[in-house]
Amino acid sequence: MTKRSPFLELDGVTVDFPIYSGGSRSLKKTLVSIGTGGRIKRGGGRISIQALKDVSIRLGHGDRLGLVGHNGAGKTTLLRTMSGVYEPTIGRVRASGRMATIFDFTLGLDFDATGYENITLQGMLLGLTRSGVAGLVDEIAAFTDLGGYLDMPIRTYSAGMLTRLAFAVATSTDPELLLMDEWIETGDADFFQRAEARLKTLIERAGILVLASHNLALIRHYCTSAAWLEHGQLKAIGPVEEVLAAAGLSVANAALAGRQSFSNAQ
Amino acid sequence: MKMTSYTADMRPAARSVSFETGGAPTTRDALADIGQAFGRWELWSAMAWQDIRQRYRGSMLGPFWVTINMGIMVLLLASIYGRIFGATQKEYMPFLTLGFLTWLWMANTATESTMLFVVANRYIKQTRLPITLFVFRLLARNLIVLAHNFVVYVVVILIVGLRPGWVAVLAIPGLLLGTICMFWISMFFGMLSARFRDFPQIINSLIQVVFYVTPILWQPGQLGVKRFVIVDFNPVYYFIEIVRSPLMGHEPPAGFWKVTSLITLGITVIVFPIFRRFRGRVAYWV
Known part of the structure; x- marks a missing residue:
């Protein structure tokens, strides 16, 4: 097998997220409205929310992109679209490489x-075999x-223990491609340090990183470029400081952003 | 050199992906979805067992609880309906057990299939898994339950002294055909229910009616007419019979293999294009 470098292209x-309200969720009403010709179709006949609009991003080996923007700006949707969960309404997403997502x-x-049983189950969910x-x-x-x-049912675990297990x-x-939605908050100090070290290794070894976070310090530390999203549109993409400046996310806003990140993690 | 600690180099590779989304749906992608799901059999079979464990958590007998339930039900029904129909228990008990067994298998699969994608919404929205994987999980779960219920059949034939003989192995292709058919039905019901939330209710009430018009408690011969449209055009009857007959010790009536094969083929031809077209939309619906 030839070694190809990973890529991620949008x-x-x-x-568009369709909003199904009232009758459009009902088969009966939909059939009746077709039958009676009662529904006027305009613009495809359904309401939808545009979560991402005309976003183009090309990432190759060595790119570390930080996603910034307010809650609801489309960061999570963008990450999930990158991972192949949501197939775009218009446009293309191409990805190749060994991918891991931490959503x-x-x-x-x-x-x-x-x-132990959960380790097996979660590992298989990641795409590993039982062995x-x-x-x-x-x-x-x-x-x-x-x-x-680890031999006990995990319902006996504390929240911190659950995080440890799932994080590990x-x-x-x-x-090669690592997509992360928010940094992981891992409770107690001792574990926090080990978790940080582990994440660092993971990031350093990944060819491509996309990290969505409200924590600008993290973005500054780990990313070489940043993308600013607003209302699903890519407002700016480029070197971290330039994008943060364009987004108005200067030092003054950092404290606020840090708080948002905390509430986001809940 | 002695290895003292685990290094990042020893980590297994993350799952390899190579995809392009956003284009027109292709047959290749649809087939890849099924193929990839099949390849991850360890995951869906583990999920199926997990479902079973969760369902029977706390009960000492585990899934065998359904077996006992079913055994009592068959015993009671056979004693009443056997009398009504004036049938000998040697014939009637295995007939009722098998009919009930296969009916429950198909009806439960169909009922649960309406919630198939909806209950898996977290998986579907968070990870790129082939949606077929969830259909396999459902089929596997219900086949496991069927295997548990099968114990009742074994006990019944021991009691009444029925020896089906080698013809019984024909039940295996029968089950296989039924499973393929249920695969596409589940896929269809699952997708439709994800999009239209009133569809499960429609299906559930329909399934109840089908039970009474299908020869499970009664035999077609008891109708007193040679041909009866409700029986002749009831696809469920054919699928039950290709499993029931062999296990009763005789071959299914002539033409039953042909009918069930054609139905399976027909359903595949109808559902595959729907699956191909809307596979990528399921993440938006759930």
Whole structure:
């Protein structure tokens, strides 16, 4: 197999979310309205919200992009579109490489299953085989430092323990394309440091990073470029400081942004 | 050199992706969805078992709880309806058990299929997984339940002394055909219900009616007429019969393989284009 460098390209990507209100969610009413010809179709006949509008971004090996913008500006939608979850209404998304996404890493946790069983399940969700996960279990177990708790159902875990477990699994692979929605808040100080170190390694090894965050210090630290989104449109893209200045996200706003990041993580 | 700690180099590669989204839906993408889902059988079978465990959590018998439930039900129904229809229990009990077993399998699959994508909405919105994976999870879950219920059949034939013989293995292609058919039906119901939220209610009431008009409690021969339109045009009957007959010890009536194959083919031809066209929209609907 030839080694190809990873890429992620968006060409004029528009994402519309259909809003189904009242009758349009009902098959009966939809059929009746077709039958009676009662509904006037205008502009496709449905209301939709434009979450992304004509976004073009090209990323190649070595690109580390920070996404900034207010809540609801389209950062999460953009990340999910990049990951292939939402297929654009208009435009194209092309991606190639070994991809890992850190969006909601508690996805798929089974609270009645043990820590070990959850490691297996989550690992398989990441695309590993059962035997692939088996080779990882010791490392993950050591990192979480949960010891005997890993044999217990995770409903007995505290929130911090759950985060440890899910975080350890989510960061256990070696991606070329890493998409992150907000930095991970990991509770206690001791674990926080180890988690930071682990994330750092992950980021440094990834060819492409896309990080959406309200925390400008993180963006400044980890990203080489930034993109500013507003109302789903790409307002600016380029070197971090220039984009932050254009977005009006100067030092004065940083404190506010930091608070938003906290509430966002809840 | 002695390895003392785990390094990042030892980490397994993240999942390789190569996709292009936003173009017109293609047959290739649709087939890739099915193929990729199949390749991740470890994941969907684990999810299926997880579903079962969650459903029967706290009960000591686990999934065998349904087995017992089913056993009692069959015993009671057979004692009443066997009398009404004046049938011998040697014939009637296995007939009722098998009919009930296969009916429950298909009806539960169909009922649960309406919620198929809706309940998986977090997965669908967070990770790029082939949507077919969730259909496989549903099919696997219901086949596991069927396997548990199958115990009742084994007990029944031991009690009444029925020896189906080698013809019983024909039930395997019967189940396979039924599974393929249920695959497309589930896909269709799942997508339609994700888009139209009143569809599950429509299906649920329909399924209840189908139970009574399908030869499960009664046999077609008891109708007193040679041909009866409700039986002849009831596809569920054909699918039940290709499993029931072999396990009763005889081949399915002539033409049943042909009818079920044609129905399966027909459903595939109808649902595949819908799947191909709307596969990418499911993430927006759920």
